[in-house]
């Protein structure tokens with residue numbers, strides 16, 4: 036059994052001494068506290084743990100949440116079981132992790148707990164959609180988030196698997212053989228935050244990125260011990276908690292970005308902003324970095340690709356004052372479209388337009404210069420597309436059938452040759468596609484090499500002879516030129532002059548294309564190109580209509 040003295044001290048110290056953590060959920064003047072639809076009452080008078088409708092009862096009290104990995108066979112609330120769960124939650128049927136979370140909530144002195152699997156009706160798409168609308172507030176408004184960092188299956192509990200603490204003294208003697216000092220060697224790491232949290236099971240999961248970023252206070256149940264993480268501090272069990280403050284060195288990417296975003300929201304300058312200005316960072320840069328980090332995480336349900344990051348999108352929308360469009364931002368679409376995918380396995384096409392990163396399950400890189408995973412910006416960057424229009428046609432259930440965008444930009448025909456990087460050990464002949472870049476771009480008329488490209492997937496390649504050049508269209512979104520007289524840059528001519536492009540496959544109608552890759556091309560290839568209105572559409576025919584309304588702009592964007 037855990038000693039709750041330490042976490043209670045942490046909660047008290049953070050509440051007393053960290054205004055940044057306490058004010059976090061009230062930092063927006065437009066912010067009104069929103070509670071989840073239901074909470075679990077962990078200590079009702081009759082002893083029966085049950086779900087309570089929180090909105091109707093106007094519960095003003097604080098609640099805890101649980102961040103956990105979804106495991107197979109997990110006991111959840113369904114439309115059928117809701118009625119009985121409002122009377123009594125069958126404690127005996129819950130996973131060990133949920134049982135532990137309920138006990139810990141009580142021991143920390145709280146009455147209410149929110150667990151997604153139990154508080155949201157899992158077979159109700161409309162409720163899932165409604166609850167997703169305020170996911171940002173569910174995580175921000177709670178008191179503390181319990182993080183099940185080590186739980187991998189339904190049998191694992193929250194409590195740390197404590198290492199037996201073993202220590203041995205190591206004396207140092209002076210020249211006379213007298214003991215001058217001594218060290219204690221211990222098998223217990225004083226600061227296991229890296230192995231317990233950053234490399235914990237939970238931190239590789241898709242949903243938990245936004246949970247961890249949005250939560251102002253987290254109590255981590257790591258495999259070796261408890262850790263505290265809040266806006267200003269990271270503490271662990273053996274720490275003198277009043278001396279340990281937040282340093283970026285101990286924090287991983289997600290938390291660092293969150294801090295940058297929060298500071299932008301609070302209108303104070305962060306070090307990241309200062310570093311970014313000369314590199315051409317924009318308000319959107321953090322978003323592209325977040326999506327790149329998010330794309331490496333795993334989801335139990337691939338259909339959650341956009342939904343699991345929606346809370347972060349809502350948070351980001353307040354900062355950039357822009358509209359979220361299929362994982363990108365309306366006012367920054369030319370930059371947002373410049374992503375490339377690095378497959379680590381066979382790719383799955385998901386329910387999103389072909390121009391959205393959310394249409395592909397794979398690790399992403401955004402190539403607009405200045406993003407963390409892109410390159411630093413040298414020279415000047417000129418946007419070469421204009422008049423972007425997003426077309427929507429509203430169908431039933433507030434969803435949209437059409438993910439079509441169009442714009443005016445230079446278009447030219449190129450030939451694409453996939454890299455002939457034959458490795459005899461490769462089991463799959465298309466393994467070479469899992470690299471960036473994975474193809475050479477040639478001018479159609481002269482066959483001169485003009486750049487390289489990364490195909491989104493191998494669906495366009497002829498299975499028999501995939502080395503055969505593939506005729507494709509390419510549209511230029513940005514052109515980068517060197518700053519005149521900027522001679523200290525030891526870059527090749529190719530790097531100094533560059534165009535950032537999308538590869539397109541012509542659809543059934545002229546002017547209607549499907550995105551099929553990303554390319555960097557010598558801008559001279561566009562010297563005779565025509566400027567045309569180009570529309571990019573869905574790449575997949577079958578798609579679900581659930582949740583889609585949230586990712587699309589309002590009717591005012593309709594052409």
Ligand SMILES: [Zn+2]
Pocket residue numbers: 049050053056265266267268
């Ligand atoms: Zn704090």
